[in-house]
Amino acid sequence: MKKKLKLGVFGFGCVGQGLYHVLHETQGIKAEIKKVCVKTKNKARPVPDSFFTFDKNEILNDLDIDIVVELIDDANAAFEILKASLEKGKAVVTANKKMLAEHLEEIFNLQKKHGKPVLYEGSVCGSIPIIRNLEEYYDNDLIQSIEGIFNGSTNFILTKVFEENKNYTEALKQAQELGFAESDPSLDVKGYDPKFKLVIAIAHTFGVFVKPEDVINIGIDRISDLDLKFARENGYNIKLVARAFKSGDKIFGFVAPQFIDPTNALASVRNEYNAVQVQGAFAEKQVFIGKGAGSYPTGSAVLSDISALTYQYSYEYKKLEQAHGLTFSNELITEAFVSFDEGTPITGNDFEELQSGYASQGKQYMVGKVTLEKLLHWSKIEGVGIILAPKAAFIPLSNIQTRSLSVA
Amino acid sequence: MKKKLKLGVFGFGCVGQGLYHVLHETQGIKAEIKKVCVKTKNKARPVPDSFFTFDKNEILNDLDIDIVVELIDDANAAFEILKASLEKGKAVVTANKKMLAEHLEEIFNLQKKHGKPVLYEGSVCGSIPIIRNLEEYYDNDLIQSIEGIFNGSTNFILTKVFEENKNYTEALKQAQELGFAESDPSLDVKGYDPKFKLVIAIAHTFGVFVKPEDVINIGIDRISDLDLKFARENGYNIKLVARAFKSGDKIFGFVAPQFIDPTNALASVRNEYNAVQVQGAFAEKQVFIGKGAGSYPTGSAVLSDISALTYQYSYEYKKLEQAHGLTFSNELITEAFVSFDEGTPITGNDFEELQSGYASQGKQYMVGKVTLEKLLHWSKIEGVGIILAPKAAFIPLSNIQTRSLSVA
Ligand SMILES: NC(=O)c1ccc[n+]([C@@H]2O[C@H](COP(=O)([O-])OP(=O)(O)OC[C@H]3O[C@@H](n4cnc5c(N)ncnc54)[C@H](OP(=O)(O)O)[C@@H]3O)[C@@H](O)[C@H]2O)c1
Ligand SMILES: NC(=O)c1ccc[n+]([C@@H]2O[C@H](COP(=O)([O-])OP(=O)(O)OC[C@H]3O[C@@H](n4cnc5c(N)ncnc54)[C@H](OP(=O)(O)O)[C@@H]3O)[C@@H](O)[C@H]2O)c1
Numbered sequence: 021m022k023k024k025l026k027l028g029v030f031g032f033g034c035v036g037q038g039l040y041h042v043l044h045e046t047q048g049i050k051a052e053i054k055k056v057c058v059k060t061k062n063k064a065r066p067v068p069d070s071f072f073t074f075d076k077n078e079i080l081n082d083l084d085i086d087i088v089v090e091l092i093d094d095a096n097a098a099f100e101i102l103k104a105s106l107e108k109g110k111a112v113v114t115a116n117k118k119m120l121a122e123h124l125e126e127i128f129n130l131q132k133k134h135g136k137p138v139l140y141e142g143s144v145c146g147s148i149p150i151i152r153n154l155e156e157y158y159d160n161d162l163i164q165s166i167e168g169i170f171n172g173s174t175n176f177i178l179t180k181v182f183e184e185n186k187n188y189t190e191a192l193k194q195a196q197e198l199g200f201a202e203s204d205p206s207l208d209v210k211g212y213d214p215k216f217k218l219v220i221a222i223a224h225t226f227g228v229f230v231k232p233e234d235v236i237n238i239g240i241d242r243i244s245d246l247d248l249k250f251a252r253e254n255g256y257n258i259k260l261v262a263r264a265f266k267s268g269d270k271i272f273g274f275v276a277p278q279f280i281d282p283t284n285a286l287a288s289v290r291n292e293y294n295a296v297q298v299q300g301a302f303a304e305k306q307v308f309i310g311k312g313a314g315s316y317p318t319g320s321a322v323l324s325d326i327s328a329l330t331y332q333y334s335y336e337y338k339k340l341e342q343a344h345g346l347t348f349s350n351e352l353i354t355e356a357f358v359s360f361d362e363g364t365p366i367t368g369n370d371f372e373e374l375q376s377g378y379a380s381q382g383k384q385y386m387v388g389k390v391t392l393e394k395l396l397h398w399s400k401i402e403g404v405g406i407i408l409a410p411k412a413a414f415i416p417l418s419n420i421q422t423r424s425l426s427v428a
Numbered sequence: 429m430k431k432k433l434k435l436g437v438f439g440f441g442c443v444g445q446g447l448y449h450v451l452h453e454t455q456g457i458k459a460e461i462k463k464v465c466v467k468t469k470n471k472a473r474p475v476p477d478s479f480f481t482f483d484k485n486e487i488l489n490d491l492d493i494d495i496v497v498e499l500i501d502d503a504n505a506a507f508e509i510l511k512a513s514l515e516k517g518k519a520v521v522t523a524n525k526k527m528l529a530e531h532l533e534e535i536f537n538l539q540k541k542h543g544k545p546v547l548y549e550g551s552v553c554g555s556i557p558i559i560r561n562l563e564e565y566y567d568n569d570l571i572q573s574i575e576g577i578f579n580g581s582t583n584f585i586l587t588k589v590f591e592e593n594k595n596y597t598e599a600l601k602q603a604q605e606l607g608f609a610e611s612d613p614s615l616d617v618k619g620y621d622p623k624f625k626l627v628i629a630i631a632h633t634f635g636v637f638v639k640p641e642d643v644i645n646i647g648i649d650r651i652s653d654l655d656l657k658f659a660r661e662n663g664y665n666i667k668l669v670a671r672a673f674k675s676g677d678k679i680f681g682f683v684a685p686q687f688i689d690p691t692n693a694l695a696s697v698r699n700e701y702n703a704v705q706v707q708g709a710f711a712e713k714q715v716f717i718g719k720g721a722g723s724y725p726t727g728s729a730v731l732s733d734i735s736a737l738t739y740q741y742s743y744e745y746k747k748l749e750q751a752h753g754l755t756f757s758n759e760l761i762t763e764a765f766v767s768f769d770e771g772t773p774i775t776g777n778d779f780e781e782l783q784s785g786y787a788s789q790g791k792q793y794m795v796g797k798v799t800l801e802k803l804l805h806w807s808k809i810e811g812v813g814i815i816l817a818p819k820a821a822f823i824p825l826s827n828i829q830t831r832s833l834s835v836a
Contacts, residue, residue, distance in 0.1 A: 042710045046568045147711035149565040157557040160454045302450045302728035303555035310714035320710035
């Protein structure tokens, strides 16, 4: 226990440098970086060259290195690094939500096979210790739902759009400059990034592995100026909300923009802050708020995983044993506001229940109950904006007795 | 690990019955209640008599019982139970903040001496897993401050007073009926209960043991209708705020009512909800919100400690090793609004800096910078209301170079 753990780090960008700083400013942590592997040669680095390698094997084959800290922006390469590290008997800490979401079940099995832990608190909502709390604290509370703002950069963009009347492009540029947006902004604005986090959260909340491609994500990139105007006129904010909940033996989950009224706890979550709201049977509603992105907040989450490894911590995935027969489903009806250009093939008949509809300035608006499946389909059409109603109900299709699904 | 842990429970009131319910509704928890010790004979109980005993030794001397769960409302008796349990080699779970605050250092030493853990998540902010997060997750983030709403019943009262224009007595009565207020309401309304929690939090945040009698608590019971009117007219809420922070090698901490403006994260924390805001060097601001009192939320926190004992969890009190030379201090200046009856011996000269003062309807008001020591003194005078300014600065006396403290 007195020995300092040796770290081999992959990646020295936003998070890698954050970890470097946070680690050096923290006393008493029994870990030190031995080597950092990066990709681009001849790039100016803030620390001496001798610190770096471009050969991953220099870390993977170093018997002296106990923990591989994977902080690169390439999910495929990251998964190869993770596998090789476990095979070499090294524990892994990663913040790579894309890689985790795509391979979570396999990573669960690899941990068992090699007897080495993989920790990834930094991957879900940056500084918020949600995985650890789901694993440790909510072990015995029957969780009904988990939802919140899981993406710092879109929340930053939406905050600037609403509070400073910025347009979308300006706000996106600012988020990227500040390091809140992923290198590829479509991961954020199309809702992939929060979906990856939701997939990870679902495993630790409900004990169910779901593939990211089976989870519906609707982004904020199709929200038009007219939609924003509608929100402002009604006193709403818009937030990109990730949510998952249990109903019967089904788990539902998706990411979509939603109108948020001022009394909603999410309304006051601004800029790059994230929020996670857990609804349990006994503890009832609990909210965790913290920075969801950025160099030091994410670096500090990564460091707390490293620290946990100094006392042999590993996730137990206890919910997996408890998830008897739970399966993931998209068979859901919800309430949405849909805006589209005239001529788009969307009609009132597409809704389970049309609540209102009107046309203005060449745009059409419809509000009503509609299946997730339809929303997904529409979200792929140019010019269609989809925003969930402020207090949208979520009704499993199986609960609707009288629906004649087969009638085309 | 397959053996079910046997619990001996003391107390079957609000929390005890909450635990009973939560335990029976939770699958997969490897623990069961063997016996419950209560005090009052011939009291109607919701479960069969055979379940109960009135003799504490029936639990303490039962070799079959692994864990004593102490949930009584008598701090002195509770401490005797805790000591006897550890001596008999039993782990202890307790929600008794008064007992913990009064004996924390001794309890720390007793755990080391007997090699048995004492867990007490339920004692601080009910369902919010703050102790566990301070112990595990904030291990490596340098925490600057911890503050928040640490008392459910005063927050419930203040919410009703502001939102429903109830008077103080009505609101207190309602809180008691709903089981949010302690049997002795003065513990809540005079700020003792949040102070006890603050004392526990300070140990786990900064690694410093402080005696409750050394921490200043100013309650809400002296807040007058005129003070409330002032708050309403200025668009403020009032919250009873517990806070502790580090400045140099000093830890400051106290409980006092404060005006809260609508942009403050605490403004939206309503009814029996509590909030804990942790400011760290790297993770930056994080907020935890959840039910701070009540039968099931507290029962569920107690159950999560029991669950943690099934895998041999114990607090490591790591901050104690890191707290080199930190000491607790009350030598602080802050900004407060002070209202008092004409004739009360309070003058502008008592303030380090008087910002405003006026008189109306036989009451006097003064707003300005003043020492904590003076506030404490005034808080004991009948008719004096003290409320911290909405964005009050907190200035250690040692930072004030030019102050001539000795000039009377
Ligand atoms: N930014 C955030 O706030 C945040 C928050 C939570 C999680 N994350 C996750 O953390 C990870 C890193 O994000 P980031 O923002 O730090 O990315 P970044 O700033 O773009 O940095 C990426 C780093 O990875 C290195 N790299 C890329 N491919 C590599 C390879 N095959 N081998 C070795 N090094 C390689 C790059 O090397 P060069 O320096 O040579 O180009 C660079 O140092 C991502 O998975 C991201 O999703 C980020
Ligand atoms: N209520 C909350 O929301 C809350 C939240 C957090 C923490 N807590 C803490 O949890 C503890 C219990 O609170 P509570 O609200 O459940 O109290 P409560 O409703 O007043 O119940 C107290 C229980 O303790 C029993 N008792 C008292 N002295 C005893 C003794 N010497 N030996 C055996 N049993 C004894 C009583 O027995 P009888 O039934 O025979 O009278 C009663 O069952 C307190 O430390 C409190 O501060 C409470």
